[in-house]
Each structure stands twice: as C-alpha cells, then as structure tokens.
Amino acid sequence: MNITLFIPCFIDACFPKAGISVVQILERLGHTIEYPQELTCCGQPAFNSGYWPETREVAVKVLDRLRDAEVLVIVSGSCGAMIKNFYPELFKGTPHEAAARALSSKCYEFSEFLVDRLGVTDLGARFPHKVTVHDGCHGHRELGIKDQPRKLLAGVRDLTLVEMDEAETCCGFGGTFSAKFPMISTAMGEGKIASALQTGAEYIVSNDSSCLMHQQGLIDRQKTPIKTIHLAEVLNTR
Amino acid sequence: MSTTPAAAEFKKEATVLTKDLRHRAFIRGALKKYEIVRDDKKARFQSWESARAAASEIKWQAINHLDAHLVEFARNLKARGGKVHWAADAEQAREIILGIVREKKAHAIVKSKVMTGEEIHLNAALEKAGYDVVESDLGEYIVQLRHEAPYHFVFPAMHLTRGEISDLFAKELGTAKTDNPEELTMIARRVLREKYIQADIGISGANFAIAETGMISITENEGNARLTCALPKTHITLMGIEKILPKLADLALFLPMLGTAGAGQLMTGYNSMYGGPRQPGEADGPEEFHVVLLDNHRTALLADPEQRDALQCIRCGACLNVCPIYKNIGGHTYGTTYQGPIGSVITPHLRGLQNWKHLAFSSSLCGACTEACPVKIDLHHLLLQSRRNAIAQKPVWWEKLAFQAAAILFNHAPLFSLGMKLGRIGQRFHPLIKNTPLDPARAWTRSRELPQVAPETFREWWQHRK
Numbered sequence: 001m002n003i004t005l006f007i008p009c010f011i012d013a014c015f016p017k018a019g020i021s022v023v024q025i026l027e028r029l030g031h032t033i034e035y036p037q038e039l040t041c042c043g044q045p046a047f048n049s050g051y052w053p054e055t056r057e058v059a060v061k062v063l064d065r066l067r068d069a070e071v072l073v074i075v076s077g078s079c080g081a082m083i084k085n086f087y088p089e090l091f092k093g094t095p096h097e098a099a100a101r102a103l104s105s106k107c108y109e110f111s112e113f114l115v116d117r118l119g120v121t122d123l124g125a126r127f128p129h130k131v132t133v134h135d136g137c138h139g140h141r142e143l144g145i146k147d148q149p150r151k152l153l154a155g156v157r158d159l160t161l162v163e164m165d166e167a168e169t170c171c172g173f174g175g176t177f178s179a180k181f182p183m184i185s186t187a188m189g190e191g192k193i194a195s196a197l198q199t200g201a202e203y204i205v206s207n208d209s210s211c212l213m214h215q216q217g218l219i220d221r222q223k224t225p226i227k228t229i230h231l232a233e234v235l236n237t238r
Numbered sequence: 239m240s241t242t243p244a245a246a247e248f249k250k251e252a253t254v255l256t257k258d259l260r261h262r263a264f265i266r267g268a269l270k271k272y273e274i275v276r277d278d279k280k281a282r283f284q285s286w287e288s289a290r291a292a293a294s295e296i297k298w299q300a301i302n303h304l305d306a307h308l309v310e311f312a313r314n315l316k317a318r319g320g321k322v323h324w325a326a327d328a329e330q331a332r333e334i335i336l337g338i339v340r341e342k343k344a345h346a347i348v349k350s351k352v353m354t355g356e357e358i359h360l361n362a363a364l365e366k367a368g369y370d371v372v373e374s375d376l377g378e379y380i381v382q383l384r385h386e387a388p389y390h391f392v393f394p395a396m397h398l399t400r401g402e403i404s405d406l407f408a409k410e411l412g413t414a415k416t417d418n419p420e421e422l423t424m425i426a427r428r429v430l431r432e433k434y435i436q437a438d439i440g441i442s443g444a445n446f447a448i449a450e451t452g453m454i455s456i457t458e459n460e461g462n463a464r465l466t467c468a469l470p471k472t473h474i475t476l477m478g479i480e481k482i483l484p485k486l487a488d489l490a491l492f493l494p495m496l497g498t499a500g501a502g503q504l505m506t507g508y509n510s511m512y513g514g515p516r517q518p519g520e521a522d523g524p525e526e527f528h529v530v531l532l533d534n535h536r537t538a539l540l541a542d543p544e545q546r547d548a549l550q551c552i553r554c555g556a557c558l559n560v561c562p563i564y565k566n567i568g569g570h571t572y573g574t575t576y577q578g579p580i581g582s583v584i585t586p587h588l589r590g591l592q593n594w595k596h597l598a599f600s601s602s603l604c605g606a607c608t609e610a611c612p613v614k615i616d617l618h619h620l621l622l623q624s625r626r627n628a629i630a631q632k633p634v635w636w637e638k639l640a641f642q643a644a645a646i647l648f649n650h651a652p653l654f655s656l657g658m659k660l661g662r663i664g665q666r667f668h669p670l671i672k673n674t675p676l677d678p679a680r681a682w683t684r685s686r687e688l689p690q691v692a693p694e695t696f697r698e699w700w701q702h703r704k
Contacts, residue, residue, distance in 0.1 A: 007696050009648070013658050014689040016696035023700075035700050041648040046641040048603065048622065050629030054641040058648045141605035170562045174602025179681040181249070181600050186685040187256035187566040188602070191266070217686030 004034045004069035006062075008079040008209070009041040015209045021236035022075050022110055025123060036065050043090075044082040048175045052090060059087055063099045071106050073113045075232065077139020077208045078175075080109035085142050109139055111207045111231055115148040122155035125237045130160045131229075132201035134192070134215070135168045136208030149207050149231050156234060166195035173214035189218045197226055207231045244573060245596035251571035252600070261397070262566060268396055269559050275502030276556075282504060283494075293495050294614035297550035300449075300482045304540060304549075307449040307482045308531065314452025315529060318514030323530045328358035331532050335360065335441070335474055336367055338528055342472050344369065344438035348430075350456070350463035351375040352443035353391050353553060354476045354532050357575040357588070360441070372433045374462035376426050383410045389569035391576055392500055392555035397568060430462065440470035440524070442512075444477040445552070446492060447529075450485045453513035454529065457496060457506035467512055473524040475512070479531050480549040492552065499612040500554035539587040545620055548583045550613045557607035557617055563600060572597065579607035579617045583624070591628050598624035651697070661691040 003026055007019045023033050043058035062083065066072055074080040084107040087100040114120045131153070139145040153161050172178065172188025193215060196204050204226060206212050212228040219226060241249075255261055280286045300307055312322040325331035331354075339347065347369050349355065361382075364371045373382040377394035381387065383406055388394030395403070403422055404415045413425045434440075442463055444454040454475055456463045467473050483492060489509075497503040516523035540546055558564045558578030569577040574585045574597070582597035598621045607617040629637075647653050665688070673683045682688060694702075 009654070010689070012696040013661070013691050016692045016694060016699055019696040020699055035697075037697055037700070038651050040651055040654045041644075043645075043648070046644065048625070049637065049641070050599075050625035050627075051633070051638065051641045052626050052630070054638070054645050057642075057645040061649050137602070137604035137606075141609060168606075170602045170604035170606065172562070172602055174604070177599070177602045181252065182681045182684060183249075183253045183256045184563055184566055184600065185602070187262065188562050189686075191262075191562070191566070213689045214686070217682070217689065220687035221685060 001031045002034060002070045003031050004036065004066060004072050006039065006042070006066075006072055006074040006079065006083065007035065008074070008076045010213060011075055011209050012040065014213065015230065018209050018230035018232050019075050021230070021232035022073070025114075025232065025236055026073070028123075029118065029120065034069075039065055042079045042082045044079060044086075045175055047082065047086060047090060048177075055090060056094075056096075059090060060096060063087070063091075063096055063103060066103055067099060069103075069106060071108060071113070071117070072103065073108050073110055075110050076210060077109050077136040077143055077145060078210050080107060080112075081138040081142035083107050109143055109145055109207060111148040111152055112143065112145050115151050121151045123152070123235045125155070125235045126157040126159075127234050127237045128158035129202045130162060130200060131203040131205045131234070132162050132164045132196050132199045133167055134164075134171060134196070134204050134206040134208075134211055136206055136211045137170050139207055140168060145207065149205070152231065152235055153205065156237075159234070162199040162201055164195045164199045164201075166192055169195070171211050171215050173211050175210070178214060185214070186218065189214055190222075193218060193222075193224055193226065197224065202227060203234075204228045205231055205234055242593045242596070244593050247573055248571060248596055248600065251573075252567045255567045255571055261568060264399070265397065265568060266565050269565060272502055272559050276498060276559075277502075279498040279502055279504050283498070289491060289495055290612055290614050293491055293612055294550065296483065296488050296491070297552070297613045298547070300484055301480060301540070301546060301549045303484075304479065304482060307484055308479060310449040311447050311452050311482060312529075312531075314450070315514060316452070318452065318517065319527070320452065320514040321526065321528045323528060325530050325532045325534070327534050328532075331358045331476060331530055331534070332360060332363045334530050335476065336363060338472065338474060339364065339367070339369060339439055342438055342526075344472070346433065346436045347371045347439045347441060348433050348437035348466050348470065349373050349378075349441045350443070350458065350466040351378055351394075352441060352476050353388075353575060354443060354478050354534075355441065356388065356391075357478075357534065358476075358532070360476070372430070372437075374430050374433065374460075374466050375458070376423060376460055376462070379426055379430065380406065383407075387570065387575075389577075390555060390558055391553060391581075392558075397570075434465045434469045437466075437470045439472045439474060440466040440468075441474045441476065442467050444475050444481050444529075445496065446483045446489065447477060447481045448483055448486050448489070448511075451511075451513065453486075453511045454481075455483075455489055455493075455509065455511050457493060457509050459501075459503075459507035461508055464508060464510055467510070468523060471524055472526045472528070473512070473515075474528045474530065476530045476532060479533055479536050480551070495612045496552055496554050499556040499610070535588045539584065542587070544623055545583070545587065547615050548580070548587070548617075548620060550615055551580050551584070552613060553580075554612060556610040556612060560606045560610045562604065562606065563602070579621070580615070583615075583617055583620045586624055586628075591624065592632060595624065595628035598622075598628065655695075655697060658691050658695050662693075665690055
C-alpha cells in the first residue's frame with residue numbers, strides 16, 4: 001500500500017524517534033511510505049485558540065498536498081483528530097469543504113491504522129518493561145481509540161501492562177491551554193503522573209507525543225522516577 | 239489574552255486552589271466515590287447509551303419547539319388556578335417575586351434549592367427589602383450560613399468537611415460540636431422545621447416542567463422541597479424556560495437519568511409533582527401557586543443554532559463531576575452561578591462573551607464532560623466555538639500576529655527547518671534565562687522543562703536516508 005505520512009511539527013522537531021519508528025514499522029510490513037516534506041503543521045494551535053482564518057491558511061496547504069493520497073497515517077491522536085474531525089468543521093461552507101471531507105475519510109491515527117486497517121497486532125517487538133498507558137483525549141474521545149494501543153502492546157514480548165486508575169483522565173496539556181492556564185495544566189499533569197506512579201510502571205506509553213511532552217516536562221522538573229515513550233517506539237523494539 | 243476583571247479573578251483563584259493539595263485531594267476523593275456509585279447505577283440501565291440518545295432527542299424536541307411547549311405548560315397550569323409570570327430578565331423576575339411577597343404581606347420566606355434564584359441574586363434582593371430568607375436544602379443552608387455561593391450547583395457544600403460544618407453550626411447556631419453526619423443533619427432539621435412553620439412564602443425551583451399537564455417536577459433527597467412547597471400559604475416556583483419536558487411519560491426516563499448522572503442514585507429520594515394551588519375539596523397545599531418563567535438571555539441562546547443545544551441541560555452536574563479542571567480549581571473559582579463545563583458554555587451567553595470568554599479558554603478540551611452528559615450536549619465543542627466567536631469579535635493583536643507569522647513559517651518548510659536549526663542553537667543558551675522574566679516560554683518553564691529540538695529532526699533523518 002502507498003501510505004502517506006503526516007508527521008506533526010513537534011514530532012518532527014523534538015520527538016523524531018516516534019516518526020522514524022512508524023516509518024520503519026510500516027516499511028517492514030511491506031508498504032511504501034511517502035512523506036510530504038512541504039507539510040509541517042496541521043494548524044491546531046491556532047484553531048484551538050480561536051483563530052480560524054489563520055488556521056485555514058495552514059490547513060489549505062495540507063488539504064491540497066494530500067488530495068491524491070491513498071491513505072493518510074498521522075502519528076498523533078490529536079493532530080489526527082484535527083485533520084479527520086475538525087478540518088470538515090473548519091472548512092464548513094467554504095469551497096474546500098468537500099476536499100476536507102474526502103481527506104477525513106482516508107485518515108488514520110497510527111495505532112488505529114495498524115489494528116483496524118491492516119489487522120496487525122504482533123510486530124515482533126520485545127520490550128522487557130512494566131508500562132502503563134495514557135489515553136490521549138483527542139485520540140480517545142474524538143477518534144474512539146481505546147483498544148488499539150492495548151492490542152498492540154499485548155503483542156509485545158516481555159512487556160507487562162498495568163492500567164492506571166486515571167488512564168482516561170486528561171494530563172492537562174491541551175495545547176495553548178498549557179500556557180494560558182499553566183497552574184491548572186500543571187495540577188492536572190501532577191494528578192496524571194501520580195496515578196501512573198501508583199502502578200509501579202517504568203514507562204507511560206501513549207500514541208500521542210504531545211501529551212507525553214507535557215508529562216515528560218513535569219517529570220523532568222520534579223525528577224519523578226518514571227519515563228515516557230511513544231507507542232511506535234515500543235513497537236519498533238526488537 | 240486580554241484580561242477582564244472576571245478573568246483576572248479566575249486566574250488568581252485558580253492559582254491559589256491548584257496549589258492547595260488538601261483541597262485537590264478532598265475534591266478528587268469525593269468525586270471518585272461519585273464515579274463508582276454512578277457507574278454502578280449506569281450498569282443497571284439496559285443500555286445507558288440508548289437512554290442518553292432518547293433523552294437527548296426528547297430534550298432537543300423540547301428546546302426546538304420551546305415556544306409551543308411553554309404556552310401549553312402555562313395554559314394547563316392556569317386551568318388549575320396556577321399563576322404564570324413571564325420574566326424577561328433578572329430584574330423583572332426579582333420584581334415579580336418581590337411584588338408577590340409584598341402583596342402577601344409576608345414576613346418570613348423559606349426556599350428550597352433554586353439555582354435560578356442564585357442567577358438573579360434573589361436572596362440579596364429579598365433581604366434588602368427586609369425579608370427573612372432561609373435556605374432549606376442542607377447544603378444551601380450551610381453555604382448561606384457561611385455567606386458564600388454554592389460550590390457546586392448540585393452539591394453546594396461539597397467542599398466542606400464534617401468538622402468545618404460542625405464548627406460553623408457551633409458558631410452560628412450555638413450547638414455542640416459533633417463529627418456525626420446524622421447529628422449535624424438533625425441540628426439543621428431542628429432549626430429548619432421552625433422556619434417552615436413560620437414561613438408565609440415558599441420559593442422553589444423546578445427540575446422539569448411538564449407541558450402536557452402543566453406541572454412542575456422536583457427531585458430531592460431531604461424532603462425540604464416538599465415542606466417548602468406545601469406548608470407556606472404561597473408557593474412560588476422560579477425556573478428557567480428551558481426546563482420544559484413535553485410529556486408526563488418523559489419523566490420515566492428523565493428521573494432515573496437525573497438521579498444516576500447527578501448523584502449516582504437510581505432515583506432521587508423524593509420525586510414530587512406540583513400542579514397548582516390547593517384545589518376545592520383538598521385538605522392541604524398552598525392557597526396560591528405562582529410560576530415565574532425566567533428568560534434572562536435564554537432566548538438569545540435559543541436563537542443561536544450552533545449553541546442552542548446547551549439549553550438541553552438538566553443541571554445534573556455530571557459534567558462538573560468528571561471535569562479535571564473543576565477537580566483542580568473547585569467551584570468558587572468560576573465566579574459563576576453555574577460552574578464547570580456547562581457553566582463555561584452558558585455563562586458567556588448569560589453574562590457576555592467578552593467578559594467571560596476566559597471560561598471557554600480554560601479547558602483542555604478533553605471531552606470528559608461531553609462523554610458524561612446524559613442529554614449529549616456537545617460541551618467541549620461548544621467551548622471551541624465560543625473561542626472562535628470571541629476571537630472573531632475581538633482578536634488579541636499579538637496573538638493574531640503570532641498566528642499569522644506561524645502560518646508563514648508552517649507554509650514554508652525551509653523556513654520551518656531554519657527555525658529548528660535556530661532553536662537548536664537557542665536552547666543551548668536557554669538555561670541562562672529559564673524561568674526568569676526574560677524567558678519567553680516562562681508560562682511553561684515555571685513548572686515544566688521544555689522539550690528539546692532533537693540533534694536530528696525527522697525531516698533531516700528522512701533527507702539523509704534517501
């Protein structure tokens with residue numbers, strides 16, 4: 001299959017290992033990867049901040065460039081929700097609405113793509129660690145992703161998954177929310193990490209690097225004995 | 239964001255409350271217990287999701303044909319001798335109620351839970367006019383004694399420990415201190431029983447108003463509303479116009495849903511219907527029954543096709559109970575009658591978008607509220623639309639400029655790459671200014687470490703491998 005990849009800006013810049021893992025996994029499965037280098041960001045920060053015309057400036061380019069894609073795999077539940085669910089909303093009543101809907105129908109978040117589209121759950125990975133899963137809110141509530149990461153983790157050798165109480169509770173990132181209301185965002189993150197720590201896990205695993213960026217930022221500051229890792233990196237271990 | 243006084247107060251309170259670890263643990267603990275009992279009751283529905291869909295559909299119909307339902311409700315209520323008043327805004331509602339109180343030459347007033355009363359600042363108006371007003375709902379009574387607003391529109395005193403309530407009663411009522419919840423309830427009951435007997439007027443809210451029969455439905459756990467509505471000679475109900483349900487049979491769905499979503503009870507303790515004053519031949523009930531139908535910007539919300547679904551709210555409080563923002567900042571921080579996600583959605587409509595837009599922005603848009611709402615209000619997406627509306631009306635100049643600049647950067651990948659390279663250099667020097675007033679990322683770095691631009695970005699890796 002010809003797979004077009006959308007690598008969100010923060011993964012490109014700060015968490016390239018997640019994107020590299022996705023490429024390597026999909027290539028190992030025999031697919032051809034196209035990475036449109038002209039694209040950088042889906043426009044979500046401006047969108048969630050209320051600046052919809054400015055968002056359209058960025059999103060139109062994404063729409064145009066991905067018009068001919070066969071399938072689009074997005075390495076983040078949050079950016080996935082933006083392109084799949086919010087582009088049609090963003091372009092409602094504009095000449096681009098049809099294109100936004102067409103793109104929406106071929107979008108997949110990475111774990112969703114593996115499990116639901118390709119029907120793959122065992123990637124031959126081995127990760128001898130105790131982990132707990134963070135359900136990113138956008139992936140979970142906008143895209144309905146819940147079981148897919150867990151099915152994939154169940155196929156990883158020597159991995160122990162311990163669910164935390166607050167797996168589905170927001171970690172407080174919320175994009176620009178984290179800078180507009182840092183005190184609330186931080187308190188939410190602290191609650192999240194406390195819940196993860198209770199499991200005794202060594203890693204918090206998620207399909208969303210943006211949530212993990214927030215959690216890791218708190219972990220580093222507070223020197224909490226736990227690490228974060230993107231699901232794709234776990235699945236790419238041997 | 240431009241800062242209004244309400245927004246500044248919100249941020250100040252949020253800063254205090256999020257640092258209060260005792261408060262955080264206390265509220266989270268209480269709401270965790272709620273979640274457990276709620277899930278237990280949800281599981282007793284044959285299908286909670288089908289019940290939500292049905293409830294949402296019924297409320298959607300009710301709101302989208304509100305004009306007809308309200309007229310039907312008023313006609314049926316009047317037929318049994320009830321008096322119906324239409325209040326366009328808070329001032330009119332206060333005047334109507336004060337008018338009745340004056341006409342009846344009342345002295346003492348007892349109230350059961352009326353959130354619309356908080357909305358129109360009814361107690362202050364009545365007290366200013368010289369009337370003695372007492373809240374009969376235990377939680378409301380407690381916050382009234384503390385001279386503070388309800389902390390939660392369903393659980394007004396949930397932020398207080400038994401010890402704090404005992405101390406309050408000791409101070410205000412001169413009672414002996416006790417840690418026993420039953421004894422605390424008995425203290426309030428002894429005081430309140432006297433009040434019911436003395437009161438000339440009982441003021442209540444309504445959980446639902448049934449158009450088909452012209453009756454109001456009140457659910458409660460303490461029996462205080464029944465006494466408030468039945469003992470005094472005059473009963474006044476103040477309710478928002480959105481409380482309408484078309485049919486009596488709708489209660490068969492809504493009463494268990496309200497109990498379950500609101501408090502994790504399959505049914506609330508007491509469920510009563512009030513359909514008018516004492517009828518000929520009846521032994522008890524009020525001599526007069528007035529219903530004040532409050533608009534107060536609700537019709538403006540009704541006129542907004544995108545946001546109108548917010549009027550479907552049955553005020554169960556489920557969205558507050560699951561909201562991670564609410565759990566961390568508490569109810570008083572909002573500074574509104576209606577707290578939590580639904581409050582953040584409707585307050586900008588009730589009190590002005592520009593002054594209250596910070597409530598739309600103070601959300602991570604996680605969607606836990608939308609998932610919990612028994613009538614399926616798309617709460618977090620309504621917040622997103624409010625943000626768009628607020629900015630479209632009045633953009634913040636520097637934010638607009640920043641997003642315009644970002645759009646240029648994002649639309650030119652070579653510029654983006656250059657930005658990353660500069661970022662890599664910049665981050666070497668960032669520790670020198672980190673978390674100081676010079677740090678442009680201080681909102682983040684005050685409590686968190688910044689992510690670092692990787693030695694090799696994804697696009698660099700991609701270019702090198704080909």
